Amino acid sequence: MSQPFRLPTGGRIDRSSPLVLTFDGRAVHGFAGDTVASALLANGVHLVGRSFKYHRPRGVLAAGVEEPNALLDVDRGGGRREPNVRATVAEAFAGLAVTSQNRWPSLERDLASIADRLPPVIGAGFYYKTFMWPPKAWVRLYEPLIRRAAGLGRAPDGADPERYEHRHAHCDILVVGAGPAGIAAAMAASTAGRRVILCDEQAEPGGALLHDQTSDIDDLPAQAWLADGLATLARRANVRLLARTTAVSYYNHNHVALVERLTDHLAEPPASRPRERLWQVRAREVVLATGAHERPLTFPDNDRPGIMLAEAVRIYINRYGVLPGRRIVVATNGASAYETAIDARRAGAAVSIVDTRASDRIGPELDAARAAGIEVLAGFVPIGSKGRHRVTALRVARLSPDGALPDVPDARDLACDCVAVSAGWTPAVHLFSQSRGRLEFDTARDAFLPGSSVQAVRSAGAAVGLYDLAACIASGARAGAESAGAPVPPAVHATPTLTGFAPLPPDLPLRLGGKAFVDFQNDVTAKDLALAVSEGFESIEHVKRYTTSGMATDQGKTSSMATMGLVATRRGLAVPAVGTTTFRPPYTPVSFGALAGQSRDRLFDPVRTTPVHDWAAAQGARFEDVGSWKRAHYFPRASEDMAAAVRRETIAVRGSVGLFDASTLGKIEVVGPDAGRFLDLMYAGIMSTLAVGRCRYGLMLKEDGFILDDGIVARLADDRFHVTTTTGGAARVLAHMEDYLQTEFTTLRVFLTSITEQWAVIAVQGPKARETIAPLVDDLDLVDAAFPHMSIARCRVAGVPARLMRASFTGERGFEINVPADYGRAVWEAVFAAGRAHQIAPYGTEAMHVLRAEKGFIIVGQETDGTVTPDDVGLARLVSVKKPDFVGKRSLRRPDLSRPNRKQLVGLLSDAFHEQLDEGAQIVAHTGQPIPMTMLGHVTSSYMSACAGRAIALALLADGRHRIGETVHVTTADGFTRATVARPVFIDPEGNRVHG
Numbered sequence: 001m002s003q004p005f006r007l008p009t010g011g012r013i014d015r016s017s018p019l020v021l022t023f024d025g026r027a028v029h030g031f032a033g034d035t036v037a038s039a040l041l042a043n044g045v046h047l048v049g050r051s052f053k054y055h056r057p058r059g060v061l062a063a064g065v066e067e068p069n070a071l072l073d074v075d076r077g078g079g080r081r082e083p084n085v086r087a088t089v090a091e092a093f094a095g096l097a098v099t100s101q102n103r104w105p106s107l108e109r110d111l112a113s114i115a116d117r118l119p120p121v122i123g124a125g126f127y128y129k130t131f132m133w134p135p136k137a138w139v140r141l142y143e144p145l146i147r148r149a150a151g152l153g154r155a156p157d158g159a160d161p162e163r164y165e166h167r168h169a170h171c172d173i174l175v176v177g178a179g180p181a182g183i184a185a186a187m188a189a190s191t192a193g194r195r196v197i198l199c200d201e202q203a204e205p206g207g208a209l210l211h212d213q214t215s216d217i218d219d220l221p222a223q224a225w226l227a228d229g230l231a232t233l234a235r236r237a238n239v240r241l242l243a244r245t246t247a248v249s250y251y252n253h254n255h256v257a258l259v260e261r262l263t264d265h266l267a268e269p270p271a272s273r274p275r276e277r278l279w280q281v282r283a284r285e286v287v288l289a290t291g292a293h294e295r296p297l298t299f300p301d302n303d304r305p306g307i308m309l310a311e312a313v314r315i316y317i318n319r320y321g322v323l324p325g326r327r328i329v330v331a332t333n334g335a336s337a338y339e340t341a342i343d344a345r346r347a348g349a350a351v352s353i354v355d356t357r358a359s360d361r362i363g364p365e366l367d368a369a370r371a372a373g374i375e376v377l378a379g380f381v382p383i384g385s386k387g388r389h390r391v392t393a394l395r396v397a398r399l400s401p402d403g404a405l406p407d408v409p410d411a412r413d414l415a416c417d418c419v420a421v422s423a424g425w426t427p428a429v430h431l432f433s434q435s436r437g438r439l440e441f442d443t444a445r446d447a448f449l450p451g452s453s454v455q456a457v458r459s460a461g462a463a464v465g466l467y468d469l470a471a472c473i474a475s476g477a478r479a480g481a482e483s484a485g486a487p488v489p490p491a492v493h494a495t496p497t498l499t500g501f502a503p504l505p506p507d508l509p510l511r512l513g514g515k516a517f518v519d520f521q522n523d524v525t526a527k528d529l530a531l532a533v534s535e536g537f538e539s540i541e542h543v544k545r546y547t548t549s550g551m552a553t554d555q556g557k558t559s560s561m562a563t564m565g566l567v568a569t570r571r572g573l574a575v576p577a578v579g580t581t582t583f584r585p586p587y588t589p590v591s592f593g594a595l596a597g598q599s600r601d602r603l604f605d606p607v608r609t610t611p612v613h614d615w616a617a618a619q620g621a622r623f624e625d626v627g628s629w630k631r632a633h634y635f636p637r638a639s640e641d642m643a644a645a646v647r648r649e650t651i652a653v654r655g656s657v658g659l660f661d662a663s664t665l666g667k668i669e670v671v672g673p674d675a676g677r678f679l680d681l682m683y684a685g686i687m688s689t690l691a692v693g694r695c696r697y698g699l700m701l702k703e704d705g706f707i708l709d710d711g712i713v714a715r716l717a718d719d720r721f722h723v724t725t726t727t728g729g730a731a732r733v734l735a736h737m738e739d740y741l742q743t744e745f746t747t748l749r750v751f752l753t754s755i756t757e758q759w760a761v762i763a764v765q766g767p768k769a770r771e772t773i774a775p776l777v778d779d780l781d782l783v784d785a786a787f788p789h790m791s792i793a794r795c796r797v798a799g800v801p802a803r804l805m806r807a808s809f810t811g812e813r814g815f816e817i818n819v820p821a822d823y824g825r826a827v828w829e830a831v832f833a834a835g836r837a838h839q840i841a842p843y844g845t846e847a848m849h850v851l852r853a854e855k856g857f858i859i860v861g862q863e864t865d866g867t868v869t870p871d872d873v874g875l876a877r878l879v880s881v882k883k884p885d886f887v888g889k890r891s892l893r894r895p896d897l898s899r900p901n902r903k904q905l906v907g908l909l910s911d912a913f914h915e916q917l918d919e920g921a922q923i924v925a926h927t928g929q930p931i932p933m934t935m936l937g938h939v940t941s942s943y944m945s946a947c948a949g950r951a952i953a954l955a956l957l958a959d960g961r962h963r964i965g966e967t968v969h970v971t972t973a974d975g976f977t978r979a980t981v982a983r984p985v986f987i988d989p990e991g992n993r994v995h996g
Helices: 036-042 113-118 139-148 178-190 208-210 221-236 310-318 337-344 366-369 430-434 469-484 527-534 540-547 559-571 592-594 613-618 642-655 675-682 730-743 769-776 821-838 845-854
Strands: 014-023 024-032 071-075 079-087 098-099 164-176 196-199 239-242 245-251 255-261 276-288 293-296 308-309 327-332 349-355 375-378 380-387 391-399 405-416 419-423 425-426 439-442 447-450 457-459 517-519 622-626 628-634 658-661 666-671 695-701 706-715 720-723 751-754 759-764 793-798 800-806 815-821 903-910 922-924 936-944 950-956 967-971 976-984
Touching: 014 036, 024 036, 024 695, 036 310, 071 239, 071 540, 098 349, 164 178, 164 469, 164 592, 178 196, 178 208, 178 221, 178 276, 178 517, 196 245, 208 221, 208 310, 221 239, 245 430, 245 592, 245 950, 276 469, 276 592, 293 310, 308 310, 310 337, 310 419, 327 337, 327 391, 337 349, 337 366, 337 419, 349 380, 366 375, 380 405, 380 419, 391 419, 405 622, 425 447, 457 469, 517 559, 527 540, 527 613, 540 559, 592 936, 613 628, 613 821, 628 642, 628 845, 642 658, 642 845, 642 936, 666 675, 666 730, 675 730, 706 730, 706 800, 720 730, 730 751, 759 769, 769 821, 793 821, 800 821, 815 821, 845 936, 845 950, 903 967
Parallel strands: 014 098, 164 196, 164 276, 196 239, 276 457, 308 419, 327 349, 327 419, 349 375
Antiparallel strands: 014 024, 071 079, 071 098, 245 255, 255 276, 293 425, 380 391, 391 405, 439 447, 622 628, 658 759, 666 720, 666 751, 695 706, 706 720, 759 815, 793 800, 800 815, 903 950, 903 976, 922 936, 922 967, 936 950, 967 976
């Protein structure tokens, strides 16, 4: 087994479990516990990809989610292929196949790398400036070429075979990050008895302690202290520890989304387990112990394979037993990289250090390095590198006395096969920023740190710029204890950590020439940023978009501070004056599957059926989709087409009795002492004065005064209402009510419950409706005097407990029988059997539309389009002028909502009795107008009415009520047709039939 760069001992890998994966078809040997990156490095593979724009050779830079270069196509077998996976977080297992991306025909010989040798025509914003000639060439030539070249990985072309899961959780304290600070926070909070969730994105919790082999904590080796702490937390019933779990976004009210990876590390995942689980956590308090990202040094050709972050080199040595190079140069401006140099020297590498600081500015780390036999070049800075597919030398030069320019004539080449770079640390403040917390710039740490918070959130450890181990643990313990309202635990004693760094002038790379990369993933150089500023882009957000620095999946993890520093310097400002870009969620990439969860295939848009669906299907009903519901559209007999079936169904309702399945109507139970007052605020009319047992039709408005929904409000008791909504508006109305209840009317004692699925609704409509159901109804007298129109009562129908409502959407005597859904079909069949003596006919949604249009009843979403007021549709009487307030009241006072030429609901009768107008057709006053014509309105509903003996239509027409009797012209497929404006009621305008 050839792993030439694997150390003979050490690391947290399982050497008893060897494995083989493939990279570009070549065998790569490793052990259980390896990542793909550590296995590649153990096998001496540094070239892993090509850069986005220039197709330059790129290698592993980091060891975690901050990796910008090593993005691979990962095939886990069984159709489980995923592009753009970071090699540093992909866990290795036997049989895993990974492939490099963004190259052709091969990784070593990529023909597109010619882009790196072209004149500087593809710098920042090149696509805005380069492809402007000849005219029209963009669409025909340039855009297809650029789209073909853009991107890194290739999206899978097959369906994702994996399952995903969503779960909700509540806790007292959510701790994000299980490094030393996070573990200390969880220990303190759980000791106080609080319910704690501790999550960490790595396969093993522990953070920096996983590769710290020299520190002691309270006289224990750091890793022993870690093992004891994790074992203690695992024993506590009030602690949930989630490994391989990334906190991807932070929302209001301490709502944090986590993504847990369950099977990506398994060669043969159990079929019963989902691949990923999205946790939506609501926490009373949140502790962010998210650590910090190391910054790379910016110098010409700083992107060659083999140039890595210093802490990443240390991780590969101590955690994975991999020595990334045998001759390592550590280039740094701070103390922490000395830990890497000392560990690499102890592992057997030849090591030298290049420190940009003068020797008198270096702390005790200088003596520690020299004691380990490491040469230190103090006051030197990298000015370039050599090598093709792997670095072979680092070119360095002495800084001038003022630290502004390197003495290039004094340059020398340091032979090496690995360069470990470190330019300081950037706290990971993305989640704190997403929580709407304010960031403050700390000059001493050269970074933005968490400042004042908006939510109940605390940050700890490296996330607040603390890099000393004892300080990290202390800050975590304090954050956990304060979140739990408990005493702060005693401070721990730990080996002092080498900390501190001296930032270089941000614009130094500009003076050296060449390509000095700031953002590796997006191929953004220091010159690109300088160009953006010189071209007038001053806002950091504009610079980001113009250059693409910090965009895409990288989100500026390693480049943000260098970008801000260079822009600030070029503009002559301090970094705080430039500010930060927006930390958009997700900061770390998330699979689409995790976000979708179970909402895919048939569950993406679930088919909802009523309790009567199977009966209707057996009767030959044709169905239509209404939202997610399947509703019977019409019931054809023998050779009837839809027009014939609808004609027969409407005649049956008007002449005798019809049966309609209204179970899909939204239904909400509004309960509580303040229920009536709450409904007064939500509806335009008064609902609190309803007597028990009575119903009222109401309109619900949006804040802008336009109609949101309509329905019937029925009072069952002093503190209980049964509210109906439109089929499509059920969820929207409930959310609208709940939003106001939780944010505006918070003092009202009201509870809202969706009962749409609880009740089946059977509408019995027509002159014989009462005779049909009377034999089935117990405990209720149905005579008009005892049970008039718009009444509701509890009773039994066919022996089943019911809420019987006398209401009509047809203009005929009508009853709506609400029974528990499980009994819906049984009661339906009983009513149907009882109605046979009256030639009862089931009718569908098309007949229902015709019947309601004959009476001028509106359908929200058809007669309304989001710009319609109650007065526009002739329902101004439903708006109370007595109530002091309701949603939308102030907007109704706007002058525009009462101007005389607003579109108003009217009826239209075409000159040809049987010419059905097109819904959506435009209306003009006359056809002799120049184009574009002045449109007066449009047709909202149009049907052939058997009962009216002609085609009828409803329309919204400018100043419509004053145009009654006028002739207008309506567009058709061939031109125009004449129509007469009429009142929007075509049957029984006095409304006598509804009362029997």
